[in-house]
Amino acid sequence: MTNANHTLSFSDPETTKPVQRDAARLMVGTDLAAEMVAKAAERAKKLQDETGVQPCLATVLVGDDPASATYVRMKQNRSKKAGIGSLSVVLPAETSTEELVAELTKLSEDPTVHGILLQHPVPSQIDERAAFEAIAPGKDVDGVTMHAFAAMAFGEPGFRSCTPGGILRLLEAYDVPLEGAHAVVIGRSPILGKPVGMLLLASNATVTYTHSRTKDLADIVRTADIVVAAVGKANFVRGGWLKPGAVVIDAGYNEGNVGDVHFEEASQVAGLITPVPGGVGPMTISLLLEQTVDAAEAQRQTS
Ligand code: NAP
Numbered sequence: 001m002t003n004a005n006h007t008l009s010f011s012d013p014e015t016t017k018p019v020q021r022d023a024a025r026l027m028v029g030t031d032l033a034a035e036m037v038a039k040a041a042e043r044a045k046k047l048q049d050e051t052g053v054q055p056c057l058a059t060v061l062v063g064d065d066p067a068s069a070t071y072v073r074m075k076q077n078r079s080k081k082a083g084i085g086s087l088s089v090v091l092p093a094e095t096s097t098e099e100l101v102a103e104l105t106k107l108s109e110d111p112t113v114h115g116i117l118l119q120h121p122v123p124s125q126i127d128e129r130a131a132f133e134a135i136a137p138g139k140d141v142d143g144v145t146m147h148a149f150a151a152m153a154f155g156e157p158g159f160r161s162c163t164p165g166g167i168l169r170l171l172e173a174y175d176v177p178l179e180g181a182h183a184v185v186i187g188r189s190p191i192l193g194k195p196v197g198m199l200l201l202a203s204n205a206t207v208t209y210t211h212s213r214t215k216d217l218a219d220i221v222r223t224a225d226i227v228v229a230a231v232g233k234a235n236f237v238r239g240g241w242l243k244p245g246a247v248v249i250d251a252g253y254n255e256g257n258v259g260d261v262h263f264e265e266a267s268q269v270a271g272l273i274t275p276v277p278g279g280v281g282p283m284t285i286s287l288l289l290e291q292t293v294d295a296a297e298a299q300r301q302t303s
Contacts, residue, residue, distance in 0.1 A: 055296035115141030166283025187230030239265025
């Protein structure tokens with residue numbers, strides 16, 4: 001992947017005179033994601049032509065959080081465009097853990113469903129881990145079960161958590177050397193920070209995890225060749241925290257299409273940087289669709 005550097009204008013903080021320098025190269029996910037979807041669509045069609053089976057992704061939404069409903073709708077629309085069927089399950093906000101587990105168990109046993117996505121976060125009365133673990137590992141196309149996490153940690157084949165898996169694909173597409181690189185991950189959530197660190201470690205990067213209790217975060221980030229921001233706080237990572245030339249992956253998505261990295265500052269220091277939107281985001285859905293087709297093909301072979 002190549003993207004020409006673009007030139008940025010900004011004010012020198014000491015002289016306040018406008019200066020120009022080459023800005024970081026952008027790591028754009030949009031085109032790569034579109035390529036992945038096109039390939040998944042071809043494979044979905046082939047499977048359907050040869051066997052009559054259309055890959056099917058079941059989406060489970062609990063409650064009526066508007067952002068979650070939008071994410072689910074986006075995933076269903078993209079599935080449709082890729083020739084992947086979708087089954088929509090919407091449960092009331094007061095659903096119990098037992099009821100959700102029963103629904104996910106039913107979908108896990110349904111031979112017409114190949115992949116299952118439980119939209120998170122779920123309402124607070126639900127034990128989210130218990131719900132995730134009710135998803136059969138062979139249908140866990142969002143990579144949220146302990147089985148998927150163990151596979152990522154051991155470097156074994158298996159479904160990857162979609163955002164971390166998408167980030168690794170982006171790094172690979174831009175030929176970012178991982179072996180021996182120091183990667184600093186900011187955030188340790190089970191769906192993003194922890195698995196992305198595991199995948200980087202499996203690629204022989206030296207990984208430092210940081211979180212809300214980390215001391216001297218900026219000093220640690222300054223030692224990173226690769227920074228992954230997965231914090232959930234708009235413009236949290238500042239340009240002055242970065243080593244010049246660092247690769248900056250902004251997984252954050254905050255209100256108003258704003259990432260976790262202060263883009264204007266960071267792009268003056270970084271070597272490569274993902275924009276928000278158009279960086280990590282499109283990779284997540286593409287990997288979900290790709291893994292749904294993987295699941296349908298694998299289930300076909302074992303049925
Ligand atoms: P999360 O579950 O809220 O986790 C946030 C992490 O950030 C936690 O580990 C937390 O540390 C850490 N953190 C909070 N404040 C911090 C601070 N001051 N210094 C250092 N670390 C701090 O969030 P998430 O689900 O991982 O999501 C993170 C971001 O990624 C959000 O913006 C979300 O919207 C975005 N996201 C994007 C996609 C996509 O498709 N692009 C997918 C999923 C999520 P503790 O563990 O100590 O609390």
